[in-house]
Amino acid sequence: MDIVLGLQWGDEGKGKFIDLISEDYDIVARFNGGANAGHSIERKGKRITLKSLPSGIFIEGIQNVIGTGMVVDPVNFKQEVLNLKSFDESIQVEEYVVISQKAHLVLPVYKLMDIFMEENPFYTTVGTTKNGIGPTYANKALRQNVRVGDMYASDFKARVHHILEREYNLLISYGQTLPPFETMEEEFFDAVDFLKRFKFIDSEMFLNNSLSGGKKILAEGAQAAMLDIDHGTYPHVTSSTTLSAGACSGLGISPKKVGEIYGVTKAYCTRVGNGIFPTEIFDELGGEIRSRGNEFGSNTGRPRRIGWLDLPALKYAVMINGVTQLVLTKADILSGLRSVAVCTHYESDGKKTEMISGLFSNDQVRSVLKWMKGWSTDISDLKESSHLPAELIDFLTFLEKELAIPVSYLSTGPGREQIIKMH
Ligand code: GDP
Numbered sequence: 001m002d003i004v005l006g007l008q009w010g011d012e013g014k015g016k017f018i019d020l021i022s023e024d025y026d027i028v029a030r031f032n033g034g035a036n037a038g039h040s041i042e043r044k045g046k047r048i049t050l051k052s053l054p055s056g057i058f059i060e061g062i063q064n065v066i067g068t069g070m071v072v073d074p075v076n077f078k079q080e081v082l083n084l085k086s087f088d089e090s091i092q093v094e095e096y097v098v099i100s101q102k103a104h105l106v107l108p109v110y111k112l113m114d115i116f117m118e119e120n121p122f123y124t125t126v127g128t129t130k131n132g133i134g135p136t137y138a139n140k141a142l143r144q145n146v147r148v149g150d151m152y153a154s155d156f157k158a159r160v161h162h163i164l165e166r167e168y169n170l171l172i173s174y175g176q177t178l179p180p181f182e183t184m185e186e187e188f189f190d191a192v193d194f195l196k197r198f199k200f201i202d203s204e205m206f207l208n209n210s211l212s213g214g215k216k217i218l219a220e221g222a223q224a225a226m227l228d229i230d231h232g233t234y235p236h237v238t239s240s241t242t243l244s245a246g247a248c249s250g251l252g253i254s255p256k257k258v259g260e261i262y263g264v265t266k267a268y269c270t271r272v273g274n275g276i277f278p279t280e281i282f283d284e285l286g287g288e289i290r291s292r293g294n295e296f297g298s299n300t301g302r303p304r305r306i307g308w309l310d311l312p313a314l315k316y317a318v319m320i321n322g323v324t325q326l327v328l329t330k331a332d333i334l335s336g337l338r339s340v341a342v343c344t345h346y347e348s349d350g351k352k353t354e355m356i357s358g359l360f361s362n363d364q365v366r367s368v369l370k371w372m373k374g375w376s377t378d379i380s381d382l383k384e385s386s387h388l389p390a391e392l393i394d395f396l397t398f399l400e401k402e403l404a405i406p407v408s409y410l411s412t413g414p415g416r417e418q419i420i421k422m423h
Pocket of ligand 1: 006
């Protein structure tokens with residue numbers, strides 16, 4: 001099994017890369033998160049954002065798996081499937097996707113809870129997508145939730161009704177104004193009926209048997225290393241394990257079976273919402289990169305914060321994931337800048353450090369930048385690494401030396417064909 005992961009704060013362009021390399025695999029399996037992901041993919045000049053569906057969905061013959069580590073929102077999922085069908089009616093979604101029986105269900109009250117927690121001053125504002133993902137994982141950990149496989153249990157409706165009523169009444173007792181209970185419940189059960197068009201499987205058995213039978217699996221990560229629940233910039237993180245270890249636990253595959261680990265990073269940094277961001281650019285250049293790079297959340301439309309490439313954070317992400325190959329995206333967005341910067345260290349309380357993990361709660365941290373000559377050539381149509389401008393080659397060589405892994409792919413634009421295999 002190979003793995004593709006984001007190394008920053010998400011939105012690195014994982015979807016495009018997975019869509020591209022998935023042709024070499026038999027199975028693409030998502031292992032974490034849910035409809036809080038937003039993998040934008042361009043196909044035939046049109047763009048679609050996948051939320052819960054794996055990015056191998058466009059290719060006939062690939063089995064896409066919604067793994068055990070994911071949380072499935074039937075209402076959102078139904079909408080996503082219908083959108084995909086209208087995007088490209090040739091995609092046989094019900095055939096191309098199977099769902100783990102052990103994946104947890106996102107109930108509509110969890111979305112209401114998410115909104116309440118994000119908007120109520122008694123809670124930390126995390127900057128979630130308000131899709132109910134955090135409360136679902138919390139209820140999973142509390143062992144209060146229902147799973148995909150429970151949908152066929154005779155008491156499924158009664159169990160769901162009980163949870164909906166409990167959480168709904170709790171929110172009412174907090175003085176919340178909520179949508180009508182009956183409508184919410186009806187919409188959910190309608191969507192559950194739709195979800196039953198899909199095959200629910202014992203995904204651990206399926207995936208391990210597939211590996212034994214010589215099939216190739218690509219594990220697709222959502223969000224990214226710096227948003228990992230344990231190792232990210234807590235509390236402004238996601239609620240699942242985003243790392244390569246999460247691919248093993250979320251899919252039930254032994255670490256011994258892992259081959260390549262592709263880490264995707266932009267040539268600069270972005271982050272949505274609150275939280276430490278040492279390399280943030282506050283002047284108009286940040287705004288320029290934001291509009292050039294269309295750095296607005298694909299799920300929420302929120303403007304992303306912009307920063308220079310953060311090498312200590314990247315080294316940390318490479319280390320905790322065991323990344324073997326780097327995929328660098330969006331270098332085209334920096335084309336034309338006279339100089340570009342990379343953060344090599346941090347400065348905090350007058351001391352230099354490379355250790356981002358010790359600084360997670362310290363918003364006084366400053367980045368120490370190394371400036372490099374920018375590249376003026378438009379790289380978006382280049383197809384060969386030998387045609388790349390010398391300044392960009394210097395930038396890539398510097399990264400390879402610092403990170404001690406190769407930049408294997410250079411993405412030069414949003415299109416499928418805009419990628420250069422470097423090694
Ligand atoms: P993901 O969640 O990691 O898949 O990333 P998003 O889909 O949120 O954001 C990546 C966006 O950048 C998408 O709109 C991609 O089409 C686009 N993209 C990916 N790679 C490149 C690249 O190299 N250059 C440019 N300009 N856009 C890219």
